Each structure stands twice: as C-alpha cells, then as structure tokens.
Amino acid sequence: MFIDKATIKVQAGTGGNGAVSFHREKFVAAGGPDGGDGGRGGNVVLQGCESINTLIDFKYKRKFIAQNGQNGGTNRCFGKSAPDLVIKVPVGTVVKNAESGQVMADIVDETPVIIAHGGKGGWGNSHFATPTRQIPRYAKPGIPGESFDLILELKLLADVGLVGYPNVGKSTLISVVSGAKPVIANYHFTTLTPVLGVVKVAEEKSFVMADIPGLIEGASDGVGLGHEFLRHVERCRLIVHVVDVSGCEGRDPKEDFKTINHELANFSEELSTREQIVVANKSDIATEEQIEDFKNFVEEQGCQFFCISAATRKGIEPLVHAISQKLDELPPIKRFEVNYVPVMPDKDENKWKFDITVDEDGVYVVEADWLVKVLGMVNIEDEESLGYFQRVLRQSGIIDRLEEMGINEGDTVSILNFEFDYIR
Structure with missing residues (x-):
C-alpha cells in the first residue's frame, strides 16, 4: 500500500533530576554536597532511508517517545544520558509542524536530523554550595523534552515528472526508457501510485523519472487521484507533459494541455513556471494534420515539442537526449526551506x-x-x-x-x- 502522508506525535525525553547528596566517608568530616547532575533526555531523530518508499509504517504507529535521562547520583556521579530515538523515513519526506504548518525539516538524504531535542538534566546540589550556603538540600529537576505533532509528506525525489490525462501513455513511456515495470492496460487510472524509473543516457549519466498517476480536470480541488499525487511533481526539475495527439478517446489535445496546466497552476503557482517539454504520444494512430496542428499550438506556448509513439518506440531516443540536455541547464532538485519558528504566546x-x-x-x-x-x-x-x-x-x-x-x-x-x- 502506497501512503505518502501521515500525522505523528513525537516526544523527546525529559532530563534526569539532579541528586541531593552529601559526602559520607570514614575520617572525612563534613564532606559537603556531592549530588550529581541528571542525564540529558533522548532526542527524537528523523533519518532518511533509501530502502523505504512509503509512509505506511506510520499508519499503525503514530506516537514516538524517547527515553528520559537517568537521575544524578552520589559522589558527583552524572546520570546517564538517554539514547536518541531514531525514526526511519523515506528519502524525500517533508516534515511540517501540524499546528503552524511550517516546515521543520526536509529529508533529502540519509543525514540524521534532530526534530525534537531532549531536555537537559537537572543540576545536583553540589552546584549550589557557596561560602554562605554550605549545605544546600535541594537540586534542580530535569527539563522536559520538546513535543510536537508532525505532518509527514512524501514528495518524490525525481528529476523529471510525467504528467497528463489518464491513458495517454505515461506508463508505457517510463517502461520503455527505464527499467520500471508499471501496470499497463487500456483503461483509465491504471497507475494508482507514483512509479520511479532510472533513465540511463550514457556511461555514468542518468536521471530519475516519475510517472505521476493521471490528472483530470479538478485534480487540484480533489477530483480523481490528482490531489493525492500532485505533491510529487513539486520537486521535479522538469515536467514532461504527455498528450494523446490522436484524440482517440474523443478529447481535444489542445484542451487537454490547457486543462492539465491549469490544474498544476491551481495546485502551486511555482509549478506553472516550471520548465516543460510537451510530448505528443500515439503518433502512430494520428494523422499528419493532427500532429502538425498540435505542434504549432505547443510552439506558440513557448514549449519544446516532441512527437513519439511509446508503443512502437518511435522518437524515444531524441526525447531522452533532449531531456538530459535540458536537465544540465536546470538547477538541482528543489529542497524545501526550513521556516519553523517556535510560536511564543x-x-x-x-x-x-x-x-x-x-x-x-x-x-x-x-x-x-x-x-x-x-x-x-x-x-x-x-x-x-x-x-x-x-x-x-x-x-x-x-x-x-x-x-x-x-x-x-x-x-x-x-x-x-x-x-x-x-x-x-
């Protein structure tokens, strides 16, 4: 089951309490306070994992609590700090504060990120001894760790995103250019989850392509499957817009193009300005007039045009090389800026x-x-x-x-x- 959004609660550990203790030793009179400090509470750490590709684990476990620090001991012995609680998430997960909606972390690699800090341990009474206060009988408690309700959103790390109406040939295209094996059939919404494929261009040169499940009119408002998967287009450096140029299902290719771009813009203003290559698929069953008319329309929009037939592999190689060249000119995959600020009352x-x-x-x-x-x-x-x-x-x-x-x-x-x- 592919799950790309989850809500969890994390609680870092509380610091251990400081100890109230006085030195006791034979032949040592008035040894003085020797209470040790408490240990630090465990942090909650999120770490990306390449082998995980869904948030399904968080459907069944939603609360994560780190251990508390150990209390201080006698003879100025510090309590043991608690181990960090490490939570594995898919690479590409964006972590948001559920209360404010602000981004707290963007997990784009396997570097651990502390999302909730453990509380500091309390001071033992040895800290409070002064010339005028020689036998302090109190110590400080440990400080509670941070606690957050988090929203985890998986946004696939892909260089290229395939978008378009259902049944226009996106799955066939990604299966032809990469080793991906999506379900391919002659009906709408065959692809129910995003599919990633690595496209090899040359020795030591490749890029990642994502097949986004079919969008339809109203996708940005929750119609069809688009609202579930539009978030996966957000990181893509380049959009490859696949259109059925033959119009074999009774739709106008020009209207399809306009509708999908309208949905992308509705979902995110930034997506409307993303670099785009338009691919006219099913050219093997289209007329020359249909192809030429659509080509002129696309070029008027300022987009690069390619005519292919994914089923017969016609025009595939020039398309792959054009995508690779375009990616060389574009900035790296988008990272979401961390903008979380603690909300003060x-x-x-x-x-x-x-x-x-x-x-x-x-x-x-x-x-x-x-x-x-x-x-x-x-x-x-x-x-x-x-x-x-x-x-x-x-x-x-x-x-x-x-x-x-x-x-x-x-x-x-x-x-x-x-x-x-x-x-x-």
Missing part, C-alpha cells in the same frame, strides 16, 4: 507570567513555567541561539523588569539551570 496571556526574586547572594532568580520549554531549545554554545533567547527575554518584559528592580551590569541572573552575568 501573546504578551497579554497568562503564559507570559513570570516572577523575579533576589536571593541572599544577590542573584536575580527568574521563575516562569513557559521558560522551561524556551530554555530547553537554547544551545548556550551557539551565538544565534543565545540571540534568540535574549530576544525572548526582551519581548516578554523580563529584562525591563530586571532594570526596574535596579539590576547592575555584572549582576548574576539565574533562569532554571542557566546562570549568566547581566550586560547592558
């Missing part, structure tokens, strides 16, 4: 509430439930990540409140497990 909502106190050491302690998730996404070793965190603090009003409380440059601010010196 409105400033007037209760989710923005925070509390700031000054402890006995003069440290400004910021408490806010919503900061748990924000800080869990911040990498303190990354300049851009820290810049994002600073913008959140400014946008939420925390920095303004600190300034109202009289904070000076160099004073320490503590937010959960993260301490930093305030700089104006």
Whole structure:
C-alpha cells in the first residue's frame, strides 16, 4: 500500500533530576554536597532511508517517545544520558509542524536530523554550595523534552515528472526508457501510485523519472487521484507533459494541455513556471494534420515539442537526449526551506507570567513555567541561539523588569539551570 502522508506525535525525553547528596566517608568530616547532575533526555531523530518508499509504517504507529535521562547520583556521579530515538523515513519526506504548518525539516538524504531535542538534566546540589550556603538540600529537576505533532509528506525525489490525462501513455513511456515495470492496460487510472524509473543516457549519466498517476480536470480541488499525487511533481526539475495527439478517446489535445496546466497552476503557482517539454504520444494512430496542428499550438506556448509513439518506440531516443540536455541547464532538485519558528504566546496571556526574586547572594532568580520549554531549545554554545533567547527575554518584559528592580551590569541572573552575568 502506497501512503505518502501521515500525522505523528513525537516526544523527546525529559532530563534526569539532579541528586541531593552529601559526602559520607570514614575520617572525612563534613564532606559537603556531592549530588550529581541528571542525564540529558533522548532526542527524537528523523533519518532518511533509501530502502523505504512509503509512509505506511506510520499508519499503525503514530506516537514516538524517547527515553528520559537517568537521575544524578552520589559522589558527583552524572546520570546517564538517554539514547536518541531514531525514526526511519523515506528519502524525500517533508516534515511540517501540524499546528503552524511550517516546515521543520526536509529529508533529502540519509543525514540524521534532530526534530525534537531532549531536555537537559537537572543540576545536583553540589552546584549550589557557596561560602554562605554550605549545605544546600535541594537540586534542580530535569527539563522536559520538546513535543510536537508532525505532518509527514512524501514528495518524490525525481528529476523529471510525467504528467497528463489518464491513458495517454505515461506508463508505457517510463517502461520503455527505464527499467520500471508499471501496470499497463487500456483503461483509465491504471497507475494508482507514483512509479520511479532510472533513465540511463550514457556511461555514468542518468536521471530519475516519475510517472505521476493521471490528472483530470479538478485534480487540484480533489477530483480523481490528482490531489493525492500532485505533491510529487513539486520537486521535479522538469515536467514532461504527455498528450494523446490522436484524440482517440474523443478529447481535444489542445484542451487537454490547457486543462492539465491549469490544474498544476491551481495546485502551486511555482509549478506553472516550471520548465516543460510537451510530448505528443500515439503518433502512430494520428494523422499528419493532427500532429502538425498540435505542434504549432505547443510552439506558440513557448514549449519544446516532441512527437513519439511509446508503443512502437518511435522518437524515444531524441526525447531522452533532449531531456538530459535540458536537465544540465536546470538547477538541482528543489529542497524545501526550513521556516519553523517556535510560536511564543501573546504578551497579554497568562503564559507570559513570570516572577523575579533576589536571593541572599544577590542573584536575580527568574521563575516562569513557559521558560522551561524556551530554555530547553537554547544551545548556550551557539551565538544565534543565545540571540534568540535574549530576544525572548526582551519581548516578554523580563529584562525591563530586571532594570526596574535596579539590576547592575555584572549582576548574576539565574533562569532554571542557566546562570549568566547581566550586560547592558
């Protein structure tokens, strides 16, 4: 069964809790706090796999939860970090946030992508010992991992996409030029799933062609099978538009051409500008007048025209070489830009509430439930990540409140497990 869209929920692991412990050893008096930190929660990782070509596995399993980090131990022993949860997906899968619809990842190869970060482990009480607070009896809990509802959409990685009405000969064409073996029969919607074929042009030179199931009028609005598979054309560098020039089924080739292009444009404005080669198939049963009339029409549209008969292999070789030459001029297969930005609550909502106190050491302690998730996404070793965190603090009003409380440059601010010196 070919399934190219699925919705899943992923939950990264929570960090382990820090330990509250005091050193106990013979002949060592007042050994002091020695609670270790908790381990990091497991990340949820998506990895492309060439041997998987459908999302059917996600029809039966929709929830993926990574392990939590181990709690800290005595003698400053850190808890063990949890292993990453690796989810295998087909190469070509686009990952979107179900809530916002933004793209979080585009899996175009087998490089692992962290889609949900595990929570950091909590600090043990050994971190909180100071000259004035020598026996801290508390530790920090682990930070929860990220959780997302994801939409997975498989968009085939193909250089060339074959489009056209049902029964115009697309399946026959791909079976002739490649090793693909689609179902071929004389009725509509013979092809029910996209078919990929590798077309060899010369030694060490080839391209990938996709046979997209037949489109009909209204496909972009859900008519026929087109709405299910139009997404697979989006990555194609070149569209090969196959038309039945003979009109043997009572349709006008010109109207077929206009209708399919209209559906492509309705589905995606970008597809309407995609480079296109028009192939007049079934020329063996068409008249010279039909072929010449359609050729003139296509060339008026500014498209390259080829006349073939896939059944008799007439005109196949020039078409393959023309496609290869055109691909040499075109940019690489489209990658979808990652545009996901964490959605922050409105400033007037209760989710923005925070509390700031000054402890006995003069440290400004910021408490806010919503900061748990924000800080869990911040990498303190990354300049851009820290810049994002600073913008959140400014946008939420925390920095303004600190300034109202009289904070000076160099004073320490503590937010959960993260301490930093305030700089104006």
